[in-house]
Amino acid sequence: MTSTPTDVRRSPAPTLVTSRERRKKKPPSLKRARTFYLFVAPWVLGFVGLTVFPLGYAFWLSLTDSDGLSPRTHFVGFDNYLEVFRDPLTLSSLGRTGLFALITVPLSILAGLLLAVMLNQPIRGRGLLRGLIYLPAVVPPVGAALTFRLIFDRDAGAANGILSGLGSNPITWLVDPNVRYVLYALVLWGCGGSMIISLAGLQDIPKELQEAALVDGASYWQSFTRITVPLLSPVILFQVITGIIGSLQSFAPLLLSSGTLSGAGTVPQGNYLYMIHVFAQYFSAARFGYASAMLWLLFGVILLVTLVILKVSARTVFYTVEPEGRR
Amino acid sequence: MNRSYRWALYVVLLAVVLVMLSPIVWLVSTSLKSPAEMASFPPTWWPAHPRLANYSEAVSKVNFVGAAQNSLAIALISTTLTTLSSAWVGFGFARLTAPGKKQLFVILLATMMLPGIVTLVPTYLIFAKLHMVNTYWPWVAWGLGGSAFLIFLFRQFFAGIPRELEEAAIIDGCGYIRIFWRIFLPQSWPVIAASVILSFTHAWGDFVGPAMFLSQDSTTLAVAMASGYVNSQGLPLNNLVAAGAVLYVLPVLLLFLFMQRRFVSGFTTSGIK
Secondary structure, eight states, X not given: OOSOHHHHHHOHHXXXXXXXXXXXXXXXXXXHHHHHHXXXXXXXXXHIIIIIHHHHHHHHHHTBOOOSSSSOOOBOTTHHHHXXXXXXXXXXXXXXXXXXXXHHHHHHHHHHXXXXXXXXXXXXXXXXXXXXXXXXXXXXXXXXXXXXXXXXXXXXXXXXXXXXXXXXXXXXXXXXXXXXXXXXXXXXXXXXXXXXXXHHHHHTSOHHHHXXXXXXXXXXXXXXXXXXXXXXXXXXXXXXXXXXXXXXXXXHHHHHTTOSSGGGGGSOGGGOOHHHHHHIIIIITOXXXXXXXXXXXXXXXXXXXXXXXXXXXXXXXXXXXXXXXXX | OOHHHHHHHHHHHHHHHHHHHHHHHHHHHHHTXXXXXXXXXXXXXXXXXXXXXXXXXXXXXXXHHHHHHHHHXXXXXXXXXXHHHHHHHHHHHHHOOOTTHHHXXXXXXXXXXXXXXXXXXXXXXXXXXXXXXXXXXXXHHHXXXXXXXXXXXXXXXXXXXXXXXXXXXXXXXXXXXXXXXXXXXXXXXXXXXXXXXXXXXXXXXXXXXXXHHSOGGGOOHHHHHHHOOBOTTSOBOHHHHHHHHHHHHHHHHHHHXXXXXXXXXXXXXXXXX
């Protein structure tokens, strides 16, 4: 690496060689390029038709007063975006969703990490234990939500059964203000997914590093915080980002209460997350323009949060291999 | 690791397993309770006389067979098309070059972070205009578009196959489409297995998609489960909810158990080759 790219461009000889080569190779490489486009075409068409176009359409709708039914819609400019600040339910549900992410994402990652560390020890039957702890993460969302509805049922549920055994009065779990704890419990039940990702990360850490630290007199805790956690930080960052994106879009409260999109308005206040409000505006109130503005707002928030996390974490995340694959 | 430490570890892990499995046990227990037991407080932990009739009632109360057929059809369409399309696109990214490839690949990776549910509602409005709501066409479209994550998985696998294989085929007069079908795809079945399991589980578990794109009488099990089991006053019949949920969750759990062995055998065979 003695010459910079500009040097190469200035010197005439290499340019001649590449152009001659290009002329020689042109027919097959053009054919190859066409074959490449043929192969990636399904995804490109899907990306344009199912992502770019719907997002653009939603943006156009967000500038109108469309209700999806009447043929005449009016252009209202950015009124729908200003409406966000006038609608107390939008801001409160956004705040509630932020709190939901702030509580459940760290808890799930931490629980998954602890389980992964324990199940990375050389103990008998760990394959079976891993499988059993991971099992709830494969249960489909509807099945999981129904199961938690049954556990936290006021009269026939196991939670109140245990409480009455302890001499306590039954609690109405599925209404305010307790319903949020049922939601947190439901999310935590699936922490096996986080465990599997952390476990894969742990297995990539060379054992010699931790052993060397122990030989040098470090405690288990020091070896964990100084070696394991830094080496695992890219995996943790990945989980933080995907976890937050997932929680901001969560509609699980819908399954915990009504189970229909048109029943979105009946979700108890404590679980009234942002997506629930979006569904209520779309399917109960038919305010397509306003709901589209809400979706674009969420899209913007997610982009912003992702960029901020990437920026803030840039100094704390430790890569042994650089993200681009260079060592 | 000393002995008391090992014991403590076992105790903690077994407690976690117990906590993780207890909701499933409660689901099964509830699915076997009689209406009288459902009404008693405090609840019975395990029904004295397990009532298997709940299962036949759960199947007849909602259009269980019809909904199961819809679930299966959607899952099969999604799984087949997503897997084939993702393998096809992944092959392109792994073995071919053209201007713009790098940029396209970066976009592909970025879409993995894109909030999927944000595009779902506008997609619904577009498909409604095209009269594709209440048909399986949306799932065909999603399937053909492939999944960014699976494309990435196939790309990684195909990129690891030695170039000589491809070159020998080209000398024999093979085109890239034939190379993909005859040489690369048949080798990639560990990735195919992973893709099949992931896309099947996702399609079977999806709630918002079918709830939006299909009408109540042609919908999937996920939607029927969430809203179907109510009495004439609109109150949930929880023992039937539980029985239906057991039947709904079971295929995915079986697939998961089956998959574990399948993965292991997949890796051993590819190791022998």
